[in-house]
Amino acid sequence: MDTDINMMVGVFTIAKWELLRSRLDLSTRSMIAAGGFVVAIVVIASFASHSNMGSGLYTISLDDANLAQILECDDRFNILLLGSDDARDAYLSRGADILIISGNVSVHGTEKSIAALDALKSTMKLHREIRLSSYPDLNNSFPVWITIHHLEREQSFQMLASARSGSESDLDDGVAGSADADAAHDAAGAARGPQAYVSGEDAIIMELKRSGAAGPAETDADTPAPPADMQEFRQMARRNFLEKQTVATPSNIEPPIPFTSVIFAFIFMFPMYFVAQFYSASIMNERTNRSGEFLLVSPLTKREIVAGKTLPYLITTIGIMFVLAMYLKYTLGSTSSSEIVKNSLMIVAVMIPVVSLFLSFSLFSSILARSFKELTFVSVFFSTIVSGYLFFPAMFAHIHAIALISPMTLVVKILTGTEICLSEYLFSTVPFYCVSIATFGFATLIFREEDLFTQKTVKKKIIDCIELFLRKRSYLFLLTLIFIPFAYMFELMSIVLLFNIPLPYSIIAMICISALIEEVLKSAGVYTLSLKGYTGKQAIILAILAGSGFFVGEKLMMLVTVASIADSVFGTVISMGSLLVYPLLLHIGCVAIVAIGLRYQRYSVCLLAATAVHVAYNFFLLRGVIFA
Amino acid sequence: MHNILSIAKKDLRGLFSEKTLVLTIFIQLFIALFSSFLVVGLTSFYDPGSLSESEMKSANLGLAHRSEIVLNSSTGANGSNYTGYARYTSDIRPNRSVNETLLYRLIEAGKLSPVAYPDYSTAGSDFYRSEIDGILLVPNTTIEGSDLIDIHIYLPKTDLKATVLMLQLKEPLERFEQCVRNIRTARLPGYAPIDLKFPEKPSNPYFEFIYVVLIPLLVFTPAFISGGLIIDFITEEFEQKTIDLLLVSPVTFADILDGKILVATGIVPVQVSVWIALLLLNQIPVHNPVAILLLVTAVTLILVLTGAFISITLETRGTSQLFYSLILIMLFLLCYIFQNSPMNLVAKLAIDSPGCGVYLIIYLLIASLLYAVLRRIMRYQSRYRSGYHRRS
Known part of the structure; x- marks a missing residue:
């Protein structure tokens, strides 16, 4: 108890110093200047609702003054209003991309000209909508309305999960099935028994009947009901661009737009970049001026110093997040204060692991x-990767389950008023928690004189930190286990990157990349130990330790994430199904290749050999998908 | 001149030895990968035409008539009276089968192959069994009538197929709306649609995104990075106190600054030309490459000089970087507002639209003006005048 209190006191002392120091860093004048810039940015941003990007791209020559007036509203067009002969000349001499003479549109065959045609079409459509909305007669100007309902239906890979639980060893079938939703569905239906089957089907029919039968006001549709008159229509049309879509006529309806999620993600990540900048600058200052020496010789432990230096930044960022969340929730039209606070707290809970990941990376x-x-470069590099990881899955927030990889999806969901459940929270934040805690741990290990105040290379420092971790050989087991969330995050990242490659190739690339990542992480500890040297027999022991550690970690990770992704085809690549014996042998075997090989060959050669074996194994498992 | 070059060489060597350049290139590659994810992934998502045949067939749509109860309540909600109630409830089956409706025919003409169902409950069971991926309930309202036509669409929750279906449906639904409007807008006083005859051409949905967003972003990323780089170059000398050592050597402060500006600005055109070459390899023609390089260099010089100015005044890295990022955001937003911003100019140059030459010269002038101002400040501030650095 006493040591606990002492530790707390130490942490708070460091935190207090850190606060005082950073305030001295920012003089009053620069504080005011920074505030001025922020105000200027807000003011400019409020003007920026109308984009001028891409103005003056296309040139249109035409002879109709009326049409010219309409097209002038769109900045993308340069309008040449000429007599019909001059207009044709301008067009033919390639001075214009589009020619409109007496209602006939002609274009060149060039890409630019065709793009201009697309722009023209969309502008004309917009004009038509605006003009029609000026009439008070809704039933004749906007006659068709669409109401979209979303029904719960089990997705193919979730069905697969239930099919699997029935036949654990039937890996081959499962893998083939995930590529073929129909086959998987039959298996799932059989596994679930007739009872569940009927109720699920009935639920859908009931829903069809209920939401169709209820008055428009009572339906829980995802698009609003048609308005009663023109007045209401105009109110709907005046929506905030962050809000959900409201006008649901065929010309106005859009598939879920990803860009609002990106804007949310950006708003939340922005303060993090700045705080992380200051944090890393503060650590760097301790190093360059060697003022950190005084901290290190003080009676405080390394852990207290790191915790104390981190705490102010962590709390500041979380505070900013809370205020931002409240503000966003408020602007999105939430009125009850208890709901705002509750939702903001939920958002903060989602953001805490993200913030700590950012800070841990900047510390490291x-x-x-x-x-x-x-x-600068290392931190920009890290933050690009992390923000990519956060941004891009969030684009699919309301579209696909893969979006749950990113905690930002949860934030978007909370902001738009969708309920989230605990399993979703765990799925997207557990990797963040694990990776940030591990990174903080590793950083604390090398927070010592030898690494802080010397010009060691990056590689040397990483080796130092692994070496410090491996106090005993048996710690190798723990090390590979800790590396699992890193591997997991890297592999999820590569799924996002490979998303746009057509299916068989993306899986092949995925297999190779994930095998390489896993082999690097598994053998990092062995490589570090090999620098000191070991005998052949010890090599086998090390391989068993590292391989089994990785295996146990993989299975633990599966437990957390089994619901959503682990059973899609990509998931199978990561976790290699639910077989038990072969993966264990594979992991141990691959590490053994490196462990033994290191006595004769260079690390990179051994690594490639191990990766090749790993890839071959995965190809064998997934042959059904790849060669189908 | 010799002094400037030796400072430049020192900083350049530092860049290479710390492999920072490699990291820069990594970052840019990353951005490019993600952009390609955006372009190919998202746009193909939002453009029905770019989906392959097999993907199209994987999403099926079922059509069924709405039940009679539905019809009644919707007419009631639309403000018309309930007199229709008795008339419609007496007849359980709709008069026409679904595949005779206009909507069905329009959807069939598109890329979807719709399935007609006699009633909604059979459609519901097929939906559950994954035989169809969406249900569209066709209303029994007539096109010629004056009631709102309320189409209900049921889609699977959190499924990619829902988006694919919606994309496929948009065009037929718009055609349907057009058909209905052709009849109904005639009743609006004084409304005459503008009729343009568009030629049929296959469109490229990526085009505008590539030229208006992607190319300017790729081309300016090295410039943004260089602005941050100069801050590190300068504040590093201040914070590690190496500036004092440099100043007792025969170089002046202006020389040091020039050397650093030279490196930070010089590496940008190299990176940009690699980007342009890569884009060309990907069959994305970039017009006016020389003008783009000139413009980017001018903008880089502006950013680098801003960075240099900030770091000379503040001398600490953290605050300098903060101010630089704030200014960068502000400039970025201004680019969004002003018509002839550098971003937009690059887009116009790359797409070969006329009227950029003047602005190119203006940006070059701004850059050289800023440089002259900085030189002036260097000359008149006593502490930088001699080779000796005095702290006040």
Whole structure:
């Protein structure tokens, strides 16, 4: 108890110093200047609702003054209003992309000209909609309305999960099935028994009947009901662009737009970049001026110093997140204060692991970097990767389950008023928690004189930190286990990157990349130990330790994430199904290749060999999908 | 001149030895990968035409008439009276089968192959069994009538197929709306639609995104990075106190600054030309490459000089980077507002639209003006005048 209190006191002392120091860093004048810039940015942003990007791209020559007036509203067009002969001349001499003479549109065959045609079509459509909305007669100007309902239906890969639970060893079938939703569905239906089958089907029919039968006001549709008159229509049309779509006529309806999610993600990530900048600058300052020496010789432990230095930044960021969440929730039209606070707290709960990941990465990179330049690049590199990981899955927020990879999806969901459940929270945040805690741990290990105040290379410092972790050989088991969430995040990242490649190739690329990532992480510990040397017999023991550690970690990760992704084809690549014996042998075997090989060959050669074996194994497992 | 070059060489060597350049290229590659994810992934998503045949067939749509109860309540909600109630309930089956309706025919003419169902409950069971992926309930309202036509669409929750279906449906539904409007807008006083005859051409949905967003972003990323780089170059000398050592050597502060500006600006055109070459390899023609390079260099110089100015005044890295990022965001937003911003100019140059030359010269002038101002400040501030750096 006493040591606990002492530790707390130490942490708070460091935190207090850190706060005082950073305030001195920012003089009153620069504070005011920074505030001024922020205000200017907000003011400019409020003007920026109308984009001028791409103005003056296309040139249109035409002879109709009326039409010219309409088209002038769109900045993308340069209008040449000429007599019909001059207009034709301008067009023929390639001075214009589009020619409109007496209602006939002609274009060149070039890509630009065709793009201009698309732009023209969309502008004319917009004009038509605006003009029609000026009539008070809704039933004749906007006669068709669409109401979209979303029905719960089990997705093919979730069905697969239930099919699997029935026949655990039937891996081959499962893999083939995930590529073929119909086959998987039959298996699932059989596994679930007739009872569940009927109730699920009935639920859908009931829903069809109910939401169709109820008055428009009572339906829980995802698009609003048609308005009663023109007045209401105009109110709907005046929506905020962050809000959900309201006008649901065929010309106005759009598939779920991903860009609002991206804007949310951006708003939340922005403060994080700044705070992380200051945090890493503070750590770097301790290093360059060697003022950190005084901290290290003080009676405080390394853990207290790191915790104390991190705490102010962590709390500040979380505070900013909370205010932002409240503000966004408020602007999105939420009125009850209890709901705002509750939702903001939920958002903060989602953001805490993200913030700590950012801070842990900036701590680690500021210890690794040898100079400010290197720090800038290392931290920009890390934040690009992390923000990519956060941004891109969030684009599919309301579209696909893969979006849950990113905690930002949860934030978007909370903001738009969708309920989230605990399993979703765990699925998207557990990797963040694990990786950030591990990174903080590793950074604390090398928070010592030898690494802080010397010009060691990045590679040397990473090796140092693994070496410090491996106090005993048996810690190798723990090390590979800790590396699992890193591997997991890297692999999810590569799914996002490979999403746009057509299916068989993306899986092949995925197999190779994930095998390489796993082999690097598994053998990192063995490589570190090999620098000191070991005998052949020890090599086998190390391989068993590392391989089984990785295996156990993989299965633990599966437990957390089994619901959503682990059973899609990509998931099978990561976790290699639910077989038990072969993966274990594979992991141990691959590490053994590296462990033994390191005595004769270079690390990269051994690594490639192990990866090749791993890839071959995965190909064998997934042959059904790839060669189908 | 010799002094400037030796400072430039020192900083360049630092860049290479710390492999920071490699990281920069990595970052840019990353952005490019993600952009390609955006272009190919998202646009193909939102453009029905770019989906392959097999993907199209994987999403099926079922059509069924709405039940009579539905019909009644919807007419009631539309403000018309309930007199129709008795008339419609007496006749359980709709008069026409679904596949005779206009909507069905329009959808069939598109890329979807719709399935007609006699009633909604059979459609519901097929939906559950994954035989169809969406249900569209056709209303019994007539096109010629004056009631709102309320189409209900049921889609699977959190499924890619829902989006695919919606995309496929948009065009037939718009045609349907057009048909209905052709009849009904005639009743609006003084409304005459503008009739343009568009030629049929296959369109490229990526085109505008590539030229208006992607190319400017790719081309300016090195410039943004260089602005941050100069801050590191300068504040590093201040914070590690190496500036004092440099200043007792025969170089002046202006020389040091020039050397650093030279490196930070010089690496940008190299990176940009690689980008343009890569785009060309991907069959994306970039017009006026020389003008683009000039423009980017001018903008880089503006950013680098801004960075240099900030870091000379503040001397610490953290706050300098903060101010630089704030200014960068502000400039970025201004680009969004002003018509002839550098971003838009690059788009116009790349697409070969006329009227950019003047602005190109203006940006070059701004850059050289800023440089002259910085030189002036260097000359008149006593502490930088000699080779000796005095702290006040």
